[in-house]
Amino acid sequence: MSTHRELIRRALGPRVQFVQGDDACAYGAVLAGCTFFAGYPITPATEVAERMAEILPRIGGCYIQMEDEIASMGALVGASWTGAKVMTSTSGPGFSLMQENLGYAIMTETPCVVVNVQRSGPSTGQPTMGAYGDMMQARWGTHGDHEIIMLCPASVQEVLEITIVAFNLAERLRTPVLVFIDGELGHMRERLVIPDDDEFELVERPRATDRASYRPFAPGPDLVPPFAPFGSGFRTFVTGLTHNEEGLPRASSAAVHDQLVRRLAAKITNHLDLITRYEEFYADDCEIAIVAYGITARTCRDVVEEARRRGIKAGLLRLISIWPFPEHIVARWAERVRAMLVPEMNLGQIVHPIREAVAGRCVVKPYARIGGELHTPAELLEALEALQWQPA
Amino acid sequence: MATGLKIKTAAELRTNYLRREMFPTIFCDGCGLGNVLNYTLWAIDEVGLDLDRTVFVSGIGCSSRLPGYINADGLHATHGRALAFASGIRAANPDLTVIVFTGDGDGAGIGGNHLLHTIRRNMDVTVILVNNFTYGMTGGQSAPTTPDGGFSSTTPYGNIEHPLDICELAKALGAPYVARWPVVSPAQPVKSIAEGIRKRGFALIEMLTPCPTAYGRRNGLKEIEQIWRWYREHTVLLDEWEWVEQFGSPEEREALRGKLKIGVFQDTERETFEDRWAALVAREKL
Numbered sequence: 001m002s003t004h005r006e007l008i009r010r011a012l013g014p015r016v017q018f019v020q021g022d023d024a025c026a027y028g029a030v031l032a033g034c035t036f037f038a039g040y041p042i043t044p045a046t047e048v049a050e051r052m053a054e055i056l057p058r059i060g061g062c063y064i065q066m067e068d069e070i071a072s073m074g075a076l077v078g079a080s081w082t083g084a085k086v087m088t089s090t091s092g093p094g095f096s097l098m099q100e101n102l103g104y105a106i107m108t109e110t111p112c113v114v115v116n117v118q119r120s121g122p123s124t125g126q127p128t129m130g131a132y133g134d135m136m137q138a139r140w141g142t143h144g145d146h147e148i149i150m151l152c153p154a155s156v157q158e159v160l161e162i163t164i165v166a167f168n169l170a171e172r173l174r175t176p177v178l179v180f181i182d183g184e185l186g187h188m189r190e191r192l193v194i195p196d197d198d199e200f201e202l203v204e205r206p207r208a209t210d211r212a213s214y215r216p217f218a219p220g221p222d223l224v225p226p227f228a229p230f231g232s233g234f235r236t237f238v239t240g241l242t243h244n245e246e247g248l249p250r251a252s253s254a255a256v257h258d259q260l261v262r263r264l265a266a267k268i269t270n271h272l273d274l275i276t277r278y279e280e281f282y283a284d285d286c287e288i289a290i291v292a293y294g295i296t297a298r299t300c301r302d303v304v305e306e307a308r309r310r311g312i313k314a315g316l317l318r319l320i321s322i323w324p325f326p327e328h329i330v331a332r333w334a335e336r337v338r339a340m341l342v343p344e345m346n347l348g349q350i351v352h353p354i355r356e357a358v359a360g361r362c363v364v365k366p367y368a369r370i371g372g373e374l375h376t377p378a379e380l381l382e383a384l385e386a387l388q389w390q391p392a
Numbered sequence: 393m394a395t396g397l398k399i400k401t402a403a404e405l406r407t408n409y410l411r412r413e414m415f416p417t418i419f420c421d422g423c424g425l426g427n428v429l430n431y432t433l434w435a436i437d438e439v440g441l442d443l444d445r446t447v448f449v450s451g452i453g454c455s456s457r458l459p460g461y462i463n464a465d466g467l468h469a470t471h472g473r474a475l476a477f478a479s480g481i482r483a484a485n486p487d488l489t490v491i492v493f494t495g496d497g498d499g500a501g502i503g504g505n506h507l508l509h510t511i512r513r514n515m516d517v518t519v520i521l522v523n524n525f526t527y528g529m530t531g532g533q534s535a536p537t538t539p540d541g542g543f544s545s546t547t548p549y550g551n552i553e554h555p556l557d558i559c560e561l562a563k564a565l566g567a568p569y570v571a572r573w574p575v576v577s578p579a580q581p582v583k584s585i586a587e588g589i590r591k592r593g594f595a596l597i598e599m600l601t602p603c604p605t606a607y608g609r610r611n612g613l614k615e616i617e618q619i620w621r622w623y624r625e626h627t628v629l630l631d632e633w634e635w636v637e638q639f640g641s642p643e644e645r646e647a648l649r650g651k652l653k654i655g656v657f658q659d660t661e662r663e664t665f666e667d668r669w670a671a672l673v674a675r676e677k678l
């Protein structure tokens with residue numbers, strides 16, 4: 001009898017592979033302990049579902065193809081309440097359909113991972129082309145006040161690693177975590193090294209242990225309530241209505257609503273140390289910074305090196321966690337640099353929280369590109385050079 | 393009537409199954425939802441379900457409030473999506489019994505597509521669909537089930553749309569168990585809910601349930617006794633219905649118009665998603 005971890009290794013195959021970002025996402029999920037996937041086919045995210053459909057039965061998990069993305073997100077929440085680690089993947093149109101049940105998962109503190117392999121919108125847009133046009137939808141797409149965790153890896157290897165991180169954060173904080181890539185990264189093939197189990201951490205959601213004192217939504221000191229899966233005899237009532245710590249509806253109480261929604265937000269914002277991830281290049285000696293994320297950031301690293309060769313004191317702040325926005329990190333950079341160039345594969349979305357964090361301390365220059373093509377090194381270099389002469 | 397059912401007192405059911413801190417209910421006077429809850433608990437008792445291993449799932453609407461009153465795991469989900477959430481529970485843990493409460497608007501209107509596909513997959517869930525011809529919680533708007541010509545706040549001049557026969561749909565989709573009963577008497581609903589729970593596969597029990605507050609008052613059925621009598625007088629047993637259709641006089645056939653067929657419409661066997669998935673895993677697992 002082989003252990004579940006051994007089964008996973010055998011299902012994933014060779015340690016070194018040449019695969020797409022979408023594949024790496026599925027691999028990361030399975031390594032993180034994901035045993036349930038519900039989804040609906042959509043370009044350019046379909047391969048995540050295909051990999052899960054292949055792997056999950058081989059390790060005794062469950063793949064279910066739902067009738068739409070609304071149902072996928074619903075099935076995800078149902079499955080998570082049985083105690084399973086769960087994931088779905090989609091792209092823009094499907095992510096739009098998921099919004100209501102995503103909010104339900106936030107409200108009911110249901111751990112789950114949602115992957116968006118972004119394509120150009122609005123509407124059907126450019127199904128096969130990469131984009132980062134859903135960055136603000138990720139933040140505010142579902143209605144009501146809430147915090148959300150969103151991570152943006154930049155390479156096939158990092159997609160695997162960040163997907164594991166996403167599961168760990170979802171479990172640790174009992175909340176949905178978004179992994180956002182794009183059609184380019186999702187369909188790009190790169191060398192992938194599947195890490196050994198001792199190379200990453202595996203986190204399980206906090207579990208309720210005592211039936212007598214169990215109050216389903218009474219938080220621990222870290223604001224996260226211990227979890228009791230359906231069928232464990234704890235008899236939990238779960239509702240998207242405003243509820244008290246017993247989980248019972250109190251939809252007309254201002255006090256209960258205020259306490260609940262503030263706690264759900266604070267549960268995330270109090271754990272920035274767990275969530276915030278970024279990479280810095282030439283942080284100590286930088287006058288003109290590029291602030292970038294996702295696939296765009298890959299181009300930027302080369303651009304910075306080239307600019308340095310040309311005598312520009314350039315640097316790069318690569319954001320990996322986007323929400324909650326790492327305001328303190330951007331603010332620290334704003335103290336030191338004269339200008340920030342913000343290339344994005346949208347018409348300017350993350351430039352807004354960047355401006356808020358910078359608060360006028362340096363020039364912030366957006367560089368929008370849409371249509372599915374990446375920024376070229378030459379045009380970014382030109383933009384950096386132009387910024388050098390811009391008055392502060 | 394010899395039903396073979398053990399008679400349960402309300403006190404017994406209350407003590408064993410209800411979440412007392414949730415009472416009183418939100419239901420209006422004359423609403424049939426209390427009866428639906430009562431019959432369901434009675435059926436659960438009859439089957440001997442372990443409530444530690446049973447999850448009650450619902451969407452949004454009056455009927456979807458029912459899981460909150462039962463002392464068990466409950467998932468009061470989003471509007472129309474109860475079957476999607478329920479499918480996730482069953483697919484991830486087929487050892488749990490899942491009972492879904494939904495309404496006509498929740499289950500067959502906004503959730504119609506999920507109804508279709510959950511039956512197609514044959515997920516092993518028991519769905520108690522409470523049909524009151526209207527969106528009661530929002531004050532009585534027209535639903536996919538509102539009778540032809542029925543008045544509601546959004547059909548102030550009478551409903552011009554054709555109503556949906558949910559049981560016919562479920563039957564056509566191959567649901568292993570399909571029944572429809574009015575709440576006005578307990579024996580048949582209790583038996584059907586028990587059969588639905590025991591059935592391996594999708595079971596739909598449509599409960600015709602009076603809503604004097606939101607639907608009745610706009611359709612000449614405001615008084616509680618009057619609307620409950622209407623359900624007795626406007627429902628016809630399947631056998632009788634078919635006999636009249638085949639052998640009845642023109643007058644008798646004409647009398648069927650505007651009435652509702654009740655009974656067990658389908659009781660058959662079909663492999664479930666869960667069993668097929670388990671077989672696939674047994675074959676493919678490394």
